[in-house]
Amino acid sequence: MADHIANPESEGPAGGWGSLKSIARISGETLPTPGAIDTLGHQNKPRGVMCVSCAWPKPANYHPFEFCENGAKATLWDLTTSRCTPQFWNDHTVAQLRQWKDHDLEMTGRLTHPLRYDAATDRYVAVTWEEAFAAIGAALQKLEPDSAVFYSSGHAGLEAAYLYALFARAYGTNNLPQSSNMCHxxxxxxxxxxxxxxxxxxxxxxxxxxxxxxxxxxxxxxxxxxxxxxxxxxxxxxxxxxxxxxxxxxxxxxxxxxxxxxxxxxxxxxxxxxxxxxxxxxxxxxxxxxxxxxxxxxxxxxxxxxxxxxxxxxxxxxxxxxxxxxxxxxxxxxxxxxxxxxxxxxxxxxxxxxxxxxxxxxxxxxxxxxxxxxxxxxxxxxxxxxxxxxxxxxxxxxxxxxxRGHSNVQGQRTVGVAEKTDLIPMDKLKELYDFDPPTKDGVTIVDAVKGLMAGEIKATICLGGNLLRAVPDQAAMETSWEKQDLTVMVSTKLNRSHLFPGKQAYILPCLSRLEIDEQATGRQAVTTEDSFSHISGSLGKRKPASDQLRSELATIAGMAKATLAANPKLRWDEWAGDYSLVRDLIEKTYPDDFKGYNDRMFEPGGFYRGNDAHERIWNTEPGKAVFTTPHRLNALAFEPAEGRFTLVTLRSNDQFNTTIYGYSDRFRGIEGTRDVVLMCEADIAALGLSVGQTVRLVSDFGDGQHRELAGLSVVAHQLPRGTIGAYYPECNVLNAIDHHDQLSKTPASKGIPVRISA
The missing domain is CATH 3.40.228.10 (Dimethylsulfoxide Reductase, domain 2)
Known part of the structure; x- marks a missing residue:
């Protein structure tokens, strides 16, 4: 029963004073703008701002404070007063920054200007938006469309996601992998x-x-x-x-x-x-x-x-x-x-x-x-x-x-950020925009990484995220990434993916969802979809971190205009100036899901786009829900062996995906470090190890490639025998790109075979 359950490593229950102390610590470190508290007061409420953290639904009958510890941290993180200006690069080279930790890179603050990588000095230098768009467009025009990848994290709103997918398909590819490739x-x-x-x-x-x-x-x-x-x-x-x-x-x-x-x-x-x-x-x-x-x-x-x-x-x-x-x-x-x-x-x-x-x-x-x-x-x-x-x-x-983990990861799939052509109403796109969409399926993240390693992928555009840090086979990926002809990162803060620039490389700083988005027709709202398939409008409240920032829609439109041949039905400037026009296009493309889109976007709790299975309508091949007979009793890709452990990658309560807010995992009693491996006491004793001893994990995947993560301190933790834990994304170096779910190609990060050596 519940009173017999204990977590001896935890400093206390979830929520409570520990949560408030953790938020206060982040506030003290980031020194957020004065309006941050006001933003939190409007978070996840009608005509407020939708949280930039997870995709948990927004209840129609909301609490006075409709945010959590992680949501507050994400808001304070974005609204920091720290700035990473072009002058930062006067004192730092890319090579030097590769030694920095993820947390320290993001603590440099919000990016303020578009940047171009200068190989001669190994630094990024300021560039105008027009110069960046022209160079990106020229580089993409020289490539075969299927040699370019258009990746999206789960952050961008539905409007930006729709235009991004349209840009990729008008360019000629369905290479639209997304962060859901790595999780759901x-x-x-x-x-x-x-x-x-x-x-x-x-x-x-x-x-x-x-x-x-x-x-x-x-x-x-x-x-x-x-x-x-x-x-x-x-x-x-x-x-x-x-x-x-x-x-x-x-x-x-x-x-x-x-x-x-x-x-x-x-x-x-x-x-x-x-x-x-x-x-x-x-x-x-x-x-x-x-x-x-x-x-x-x-x-x-x-x-x-x-x-x-x-x-x-x-x-x-x-x-x-x-x-x-x-x-x-x-x-x-x-x-x-x-x-x-x-x-x-x-x-x-x-x-x-x-x-x-x-x-x-x-x-x-x-x-x-x-x-x-x-x-x-x-x-x-x-x-x-x-x-x-x-x-x-x-x-x-x-x-x-x-x-779902990210705020709009589900919604982006809904409006077309998908590599599979059978998920996209291609006939609608052809009718609306007068071009022939590509018919070949695009690449998943796994396919994209393997294509990079083979030298087949020549360019990657990233709409948000820290892709280089998030993928398996991280060390090999870093080597392959910088061999590309072009890398473009649309970002709010510095991260490790910026530190392996391609032959041409650009960092394009964008507005946060928390910031006021003023365009040609006035202040704009964006929308997101939560885990329960409800669509909610979001209005930024804070002054932008820099007058050089552009919205994600404006950035996508700028790249598209510079890349694509003129088409009177692709009205990039109009769409970037009035997001309601984009919502009209989404409704025309997906009429069943988005009926009355512009009129309904601020309904309390969001408007429901529907789900046939909720109504017991089964859109399966047999037309019914399917009982599946298992062909095996475990989900691993390997059998038990002497000395082989199953590594489960973990997230601290002081992080969100690859963003590391700090080094306090109070629920596991780990403070000041992430360089640990969690093991049960029986496994520690069986290996002749001791708590606090430094060990290395070595991949036991069996494909002949050497992968290891060293410098980890042994921590005793309540786990089943044979199961060990360590932090993501640090452990990505141990996971092979070919180790993934058989049906979806989602990396198998919760079941990595490893051996432990002192």
């Missing part, structure tokens, strides 16, 4: 295969009606802290929460609501998880099969006794296919095999399964702990199997809830 592409592909929806099926009201939440590999305490509010409310009304995760994450152990003065003063904690099962890394398939086996055995007993069925037989008959083969697999799989692969006992799984059976409405929540595996799509299919057994998709208080 497994959802987009795997979930779509079994229920016909590439996104989650629930809406906000379902959170308020659920009887239980089953969490798999998702950490709300660090990655989506606003989720803790509805979880706390769920606990108060008697709902159950069951968690499967190799790591004890404090947000799923206990929470103190920072917006409740009584809780804060009394230190009153809400215990979150009723059962917390530390599944072995890669063991979720077996664990979920154990839950399903509990359900099926209970149903078999009900049939024998003539009692009420446990399975939702009417739903299964009407809405699903593949049940017979799956049930046969469940019955034939031995409990000893389930225990061996999951690392969990039959009793623990039966207890969790009994909770599932008792609850009428269940939401299955998951994150990258399921998606970033070699069999990530099978992980997701197994969770769907569990939900389908009792009709827990497509009804109130129940459904599938993947939690």
């Amino acid at each position: 592409e497994t959802t987009s592909v795997g979930l779509n295969k079994v229920i016909g929806s590439p996104v989650g099926t629930i809406v906000w009201e379902d959170l308020e009606k659920a009887d239980a939440f089953f969490f798999f590999g998702q950490n709300p305490g660090s990655n989506s802290p606003r989720f803790l509010h509805p979880l706390q409310e769920a606990k108060k009304r008697g709902a159950s929460i069951v968690t499967f995760n190799p790591v004890i994450e404090q947000g799923l152990v206990s929470f103190v609501n920072p917006q409740n003065p009584l809780d804060m003063m009394a230190g009153h904690e809400t215990a979150i998880s009723d059962a917390y099962l530390q599944v072995r890394a890669g063991g979720d398939i077996a664990a979920i099969l154990g839950l399903c086996k509990t359900v099926v055995e209970a149903d078999d007993a009900a049939v024998l006794s003539g009692s009420r069925r446990v399975l939702d037989v009417d739903f299964i008959a009407q809405h699903t296919t593949g049940i017979e083969r799956f049930i046969e697999c469940v019955r034939e799989t031995a409990w000893e095999d389930i225990e061996r692969e999951s690392g969990l006992t039959q009793d623990a799984l039966r207890e969790a399964g009994d909770i599932y059976i008792r609850c009428e409405r269940v939401i299955g929540v998951y994150g990258m702990g399921l998606t970033q595996h070699a069999q990530g799509a099978l992980n997701i299919a197994m969770l769907v199997n569990l939900l389908l057994l009792r009709g827990n998709i497509g009804r109130e208080g129940a459904g599938c809830c993947p939690v």
Whole structure:
């Protein structure tokens, strides 16, 4: 039960005074502009600014302060008073900056001017926008379109994302990989295969009606802290929460609501998880099969006794296919095999399964702990199997809830930032813009990295992000990146990707979403899509960090005009001057999703673009939801071997993706460093190591390539035997580019085979 769950490494519950102290520390370090607090007061509210951090939904009935620790840190980080001006480069070369840490690079402050790399001095120098656009356009014109990649992080709004995708296709390529390729592409592909929806099926009201939440590999305490509010409310009304995760994450152990003065003063904690099962890394398939086996055995007993069925037989008959083969697999799989692969006992799984059976409405929540595996799509299919057994998709208080990491990563896919042509209404684009869109599928991130290493990719345009730091095989990627003819980074701050410039390289500084965006027709708003498929308008409130900054739309339009032949239907200047025109185009391109777009964008909670699976309409090949029979019991790409460990990459509560806010991971009791490897005490003893000893991790992927990460200090942590943890993105040097989900090519960052040496 919840009171028996403990996280001995944590300094205290999620939220509470620890959260406020952490925000105060970041405020003291970044010295934000005076209006930062006012911005936080308007964050995630109608006609306010939508958070630049995660994609957690914005409730229609919002709190007085509708932001969390991570959202506040992201806001303060963007609104720093520090500036990285062209004068910075008088004292620093690119080669010197390669020795800097990620945190220190971003602490230089907001970029203020467009920059061009000067190879003779190994420095960036100021350049005018017109010069930058002309040079970028000339370079792209010399290349075959499919040798260029147009990458996007999840930050840019829907309007910029739509124009970016249009620019790439008018140029002649579908090479539009996106940050979801590295996290939730497994959802987009795997979930779509079994229920016909590439996104989650629930809406906000379902959170308020659920009887239980089953969490798999998702950490709300660090990655989506606003989720803790509805979880706390769920606990108060008697709902159950069951968690499967190799790591004890404090947000799923206990929470103190920072917006409740009584809780804060009394230190009153809400215990979150009723059962917390530390599944072995890669063991979720077996664990979920154990839950399903509990359900099926209970149903078999009900049939024998003539009692009420446990399975939702009417739903299964009407809405699903593949049940017979799956049930046969469940019955034939031995409990000893389930225990061996999951690392969990039959009793623990039966207890969790009994909770599932008792609850009428269940939401299955998951994150990258399921998606970033070699069999990530099978992980997701197994969770769907569990939900389908009792009709827990497509009804109130129940459904599938993947939690997206970046603020508009889902929305960018919705409006065309996608490499797969079957996701794009090409006929609409041809009709609207009078050109023939390319018909060949573009590259994923994995394909792009391999193309770079092979010398086939000659140019990369990055709309936000820190791609070089985020991808696997980081060391090889850095060597390949700088061999390109052209690299362009649209950025707000300096990061490691800027430090490996191509033969021609440009940094184009852009407005933050938090800043006032004034264009030809007046002040502009942008829109984003959250994890529940709701669209919300966002209005910047603060003065731009520099009068040289341009919006993402203006930057895209400038590059497009300089690159493409004149086309009267591609009205870049008009679109950059009035974003409502772009929203009209999005509505024309995707009329079912964006009906009444401009009129609805400021609805409280956002407007719902709909989801067929939510209505039990299954856009799958058989026209029904699909039960998947597993062909294996773990999600790893390798077998157990003496001395081989499974590395799970972790994020600190003091970071967001590749942005490192500081070195305080209070939930794990780690302060002042990120150079650690977390191991259970039994594994430390078995290897003859000691806490605090310095070790190196060496890849054991088996492709003949040497990959290692040295200088890590051993930290004792409560983990399953054979599972170890270390921080992302530092661990990306250990992950092979060919180690990815078989269906989606999402890197398998939660199951990296490594060996440990002193």
